[in-house]
Amino acid sequence: MTKVTEAIARQWEGLSQLPAAVARTGRELAQPESRTRTTAIQISKATAAAIVAWYIAGELLGSEAAWLAPVTAVLMVHSTGYRSLAEGMKRVVAVAAGVVLAAAVGNLLGLSALGLLLVVPLSLLGARLRWIGAQGEYIAITAVLLLTFGVATDQNFLLAYVTDTLLGAATGALINLFVFPPAYQRSTRAAISDLATHTAEVLRDIAAGARSDWDHDEADRWHRRANRLDDEARAAQTALAWNREGLRYNPWRRRDDRPSEHYQPAVDTLWHIAIEVRSLTRTLRDNLPGDGERELRDEVPPLVDDLAPLLESAAEVVDTFGDDPVVTDGRLSEPVRASLGRAEELFHDMAQRLPQAGSQAPEAYAAGGSTLELVGRILSFLRTLDHDDQPADSDDQR
Incomplete structure (x- = not known):
């Protein structure tokens, strides 16, 4: 009974501090370029970017890979507008390279595990290119996913994959660039x-x-x-x-x-x-x-x-x-x-x-x-x- 009472007391103490925490957060949100306000704005922008990208890719274009657009849009809302543009371009290049690699190996060896012997080493070597940075890992991710999902020879899906990645990257970057971009x-x-x-x-x-x-x-x-x-x-x-x-x-x-x-x-x-x-x-x-x-x-x-x-x-x-x-x-x-x-x-x-x-x-x-x-x-x-x-x-x- 004592443990239950102590647990209730702790919960009540936490609830009693909630109004003060809410008031403190409100004050921080009112401060220009405070960390709390910047974080809230970035979350809001990422949410908006995901909704816009999904609507365009799924509702307007009816793309086969519409899920890629909101995923990429969220990931492209970086801390600065410049970083969103730079990383977005690298992401599209990496995905396109993975698609080309998967298509080439898929058409050469078919949709089999044998193709991984070529895809994995080549994609990982490409991911080590210094200029592409952290986005290079998406060369390997894209190539392996397309090959193992059995869609590496589906030209329409491959085109949609690149198109939706580009759409998501552009949506995330543009929203981040034009909607309250932080200057720090x-x-x-x-x-x-x-x-x-x-x-x-x-x-x-x-x-x-x-x-x-x-x-x-x-x-x-x-x-x-x-x-x-x-x-x-x-x-x-x-x-x-x-x-x-x-x-x-x-x-x-x-x-x-x-x-x-x-x-x-x-x-x-x-x-x-x-x-x-x-x-x-x-x-x-x-x-x-x-x-x-x-x-x-x-x-x-x-x-x-x-x-x-x-x-x-x-x-x-x-x-x-x-x-x-x-x-x-x-x-x-x-x-x-x-x-x-x-x-x-x-x-x-x-x-x-x-x-x-x-x-x-x-x-x-x-x-x-x-x-x-x-x-x-x-x-x-x-x-x-x-x-x-x-x-x-x-x-x-x-």
Whole structure:
């Protein structure tokens, strides 16, 4: 009885969470280019493509192989319009090659198992062609199916097989291309923003640690977090690739849709910055003064007084750049330029004061010098994106 009661309680708990789940899904559906909304649109398009393809092939044309049209149409509703066109063409070529191979072997050896000795090896060799990619497997599938079903010598069925595949591929590709084709603009911006935000958080945590007690374990936690930035950098590159493909042959591009070239410098720069942050955390972990348990502040107070604000300023630059990562006409946005200018002032000031701390604690001086160098590289990566030599407030002066 207890087990029954527990099962009922679990079911009731699941049902009680259903309204919240429905509301959450509704909010996600309302967000442009959210994953939930994109998935729902793709499912709807695949369903529509299957219905249209079946109606044309089965009802209008009365094809013998009408079932192939909706099957192919569903499979051709890919993540982007370009991919649907490219994969659809390859699918038709693969099916046509399988049909020709099955017809040739069927007429030569008849509809017997002996024909498989020729069909299988030849079709699998054709499927290995690099240019046809994953669709190459349909050479073998088509040839084997037609031969074993005993229709490899039926010219009308073979023609219908190719025709319905072409019809399904065209239906799926056209619906995917002209009905809400995804451009992945928001996905790209979100990935860039996440990478910048989490990079800045690591820098701020290091700055907070420099002002308080921190030891080898804390530095090791910073380093592990910095290592995870690599995964986010790869996610940003993936989002950028989807953005690039999503805009190819996209007939519904908006004026504010930016090609991947506008985001590529930001992704590359943030990836380099993530590498530098990882090096920074490794330097701090491996170069703590003494036994690694003493505070850096106890060693060189002036060094920490400069280091923490510098790290916070660098974090602000990265954060601001993540909010506005597009470089227009070789010029960073004004908020990014202003933030970068403040960070560079702190950097140059610390570079002048750092040698004074060298005689007080050489080990801490080495750690501070390495940190300063790495932060300098972070700032230089962003500065190289700004090819405009005008001062940041030049617009105000005009």
